[in-house]
Amino acid sequence: MPCPEYKALLEPYARRELPENQQRLLKDHLAACDDCRAAVRYLRMSDDAIRVALLAGTARQSQEEDERSRRLLRVMVWLGVVGALLVGALYMFLRLMAMRANG
Numbered sequence: 001m002p003c004p005e006y007k008a009l010l011e012p013y014a015r016r017e018l019p020e021n022q023q024r025l026l027k028d029h030l031a032a033c034d035d036c037r038a039a040v041r042y043l044r045m046s047d048d049a050i051r052v053a054l055l056a057g058t059a060r061q062s063q064e065e066d067e068r069s070r071r072l073l074r075v076m077v078w079l080g081v082v083g084a085l086l087v088g089a090l091y092m093f094l095r096l097m098a099m100r101a102n103g
């Protein structure tokens with residue numbers, strides 16, 4: 001099999017998705033061919049880089065989600081405090097009105 005035909009196998013091989021019989025064929029070729037060996041090394045490297053980038057992307061996304069839920073929690077706490085103050089003020093106001101009406 002000439003070199004260009006092996007080149008189609010390099011990518012699945014780098015991703016470890018090549019069937020074993022083809023893997024054996026390619027390994028024999030890789031032992032003899034610097035060009036294809038370098039290509040496999042490059043493919044594995046870029047594959048790792050992509051995986052790292054994807055992982056970093058996922059991490060950043062969940063960080064943003066964390067930040068969003070923290071902000072929501074802050075708003076809810078704030079609304080709770082304001083609501084409690086309003087209810088308290090209303091209660092005081094009604095007590096005051098009742099006291100005035102009585103006395």
Ligand SMILES: [Zn+2]
Binds near residue numbers: 004033036037
């Ligand atoms: Zn080759």
